Amino acid sequence: MEWNITGGRPVYVQLVEQLELALLNGTFPPGSRVPPVRELAAEAGVNPNTMQRALQELESRGLLQAQRTAGRTVTADGQVLQTLRRGRAAALASEFLRQMKALGLGRAQTEELLRQMQEEEMSDE
Numbered sequence: 001m002e003w004n005i006t007g008g009r010p011v012y013v014q015l016v017e018q019l020e021l022a023l024l025n026g027t028f029p030p031g032s033r034v035p036p037v038r039e040l041a042a043e044a045g046v047n048p049n050t051m052q053r054a055l056q057e058l059e060s061r062g063l064l065q066a067q068r069t070a071g072r073t074v075t076a077d078g079q080v081l082q083t084l085r086r087g088r089a090a091a092l093a094s095e096f097l098r099q100m101k102a103l104g105l106g107r108a109q110t111e112e113l114l115r116q117m118q119e120e121e122m123s124d125e
Contacts, residue, residue: 015054
């Protein structure tokens with residue numbers, strides 16, 4: 001997993017966001033085992049206590065489950081992940097539309113921009 005920890009925001013918050021995204025995009029599939037705290041902390045270049053705090057936050061949200069001898073696993077409840085994925089997508093879409101409106105772009109212009117961007121993305125594949 002690639003980590004992107006930047007200044008200006010608490011490391012713990014960035015870890016939660018990045019781990020959550022990894023759960024949503026399938027880097028850690030439902031029911032799979034999550035690497036140990038020390039391993040994740042070393043990969044991210046952070047203190048193990050900070051990583052532990054991030055993982056505990058994801059547990060409290062029901063995204064991870066701690067098992068005494070087996071470490072942590074991703075929830076096997078696909079509905080929990082799907083609900084979270086939809087919520088994050090809706091928030092991103094809402095912010096995008098707000099910014100397009102602030103730029104003075106109407107619905108038709110925004111739709112055309114999206115079509116063009118999608119065609120460019122598809123041609124790059």
